[in-house]
Amino acid sequence: MKISIERGALLRAVARAQSVVERRNTIPILANVLIEAEGDEATFRATDLDIEVVDKAPAKVERAGSTTVNAVTFHEIVRKLPDGALVQLTDDGASGRMNVEAGRSNFALATLPKQDFPVMTSTEYSSNFKVAAPVLRRLFDKAKFAISTEETRYYLNGVYMHVADGEDGQVLRCVATDGHRLARIDAPLPEGADGMPGVIVPRKAVGELRKLLDDDDMEIAVSVSDTKVRFATNEITLTSKVIDGTFPDYTRVIPQGNTRKLEVDAADFARAVDRVATVSSERSRAVKLQLDEDRLILSVNAPDAGNAEEELVVAYSDERLEIGFNAKYLLEIASQVDRENAVFLFNSSGDPTLMREGSDMSAVYVVMPMRV
Structure with a gap:
């Protein structure tokens, strides 16, 4: 593999990917980011086995290929390179090293084989729809403070996203509660979302999703199945397992007679x-x-x-x-x-x-x- 990529684009892609990586890993390959180069772009993939982030960046690919390197170390190197630098990544596949060159800086990072990297299995999603970034940001931002941190009540450790009956018909609703406080946020139901299964999006996935939603003009493609949820833009795809549990009947907690x-x-x-x-x-x-x-x-x-x-x-x-x-x-x-x-x-x-x-x-x- 041999590619050249602008430092700013590389930093954005690696930063988003490495944030998923757990700092303490018993499986060495999970500390790595998978880099794949083909055509005119490079793909950066990271996972903790529950969440997977795939980020793309434009690149000049001289020799297609793939490798994996330590995500945190690679991110730190790229972060410390000068603005506007052209970064060259080279891996001959035999030395067990990937070279990172920018100007007069040169690094050789240990690699692990691509074959060892776990790729999240693709799922048939039963529901696919698009939501404007500000709408999705509001749904999760306003609900996430009420997510429970109690591991024993694991089914409360996320935001329950589902279709519900609102004041004027069906709505896309996000609910979170820890038993002491509850947040229930509604948005107009997007086209194609009416048959969506209700899913509990885990706390970590909610935090990672927030990083995709800063561009107000962007539309997010949402795909939902009984076991996974995927949020995708043109550059980034975030896939997460959902919490396997039943969210409690929150409607009984919302008081109706308070005057x-x-x-x-x-x-x-x-x-x-x-x-x-x-x-x-x-x-x-x-x-x-x-x-x-x-x-x-x-x-x-x-x-x-x-x-x-x-x-x-x-x-x-x-x-x-x-x-x-x-x-x-x-x-x-x-x-x-x-x-x-x-x-x-x-x-x-x-x-x-x-x-x-x-x-x-x-x-x-x-x-x-x-x-x-």
Whole structure:
């Protein structure tokens, strides 16, 4: 194999591929990136056996071929090369080394045979559709904070993507919950998605997917089967196994009868929660909300450190209410609000609270209260 490739294009491709590689590997080949050169492009493939990323970059291919090298080392070398450099990659297939040349720099990296590299088996996808990058970004960005990190409840360690019945017909919906808070985000159903099986996209795949969604003009091709999900652009393909489990019936958790309505400026509310929570070293400290006629008092009492209180002018006209929440959960939910106002709907101090953005029902959050 002998190719020449521009350093910027090479860095983008290798960076996206190597981020999938686990730093601690018992199988040496999984630490490597597979480089394949043919035609006028080079392909970079990395996997951890659950997720596979394939990235393409334009290249001048003098001699087609393939090899595998340590992904992290290769990425570090390319990252430290000067901007605009032309990088030449050469592997004669016999020496067990791949040469990396750029200007006066020369590196020889140990290789492993391509035959040892595990390629994820292709699947017949039962559903194929396209989604604009900003739509997919919103679905996953607004849901991912609620993904559970508890390994025992593995079926909550991802975002449940499925077709559901919304206010005005069927929608593409993403849901995540850890049992303490829940996020439910809807988007218009893309053409061709109506028969899609519901799948739980794992946390790591959600993080990797986010890197594909920065270009607002891009469309993402989504393919779904019972066992895998694939997201593809012209350059990158991300394939992931889905979590083999049943996502719980989240609709039972979303309160329907909450009538006490608080409307507050989302940014002011988030800043106030952040300020009063400062007196406690524990971020899980309860913040008490005292609601009265058009007035909200936020307070934290940390016996070891002190106490804090802040008052906000809000729109609230129901009977007096005192309720406590984990400060971290409140901040995370408030930070999801893109609009000016956050609307909280309460029932009592012991019941789950509903939060939405103004009158928009396409993003709904639920948070469980704490005793204060």
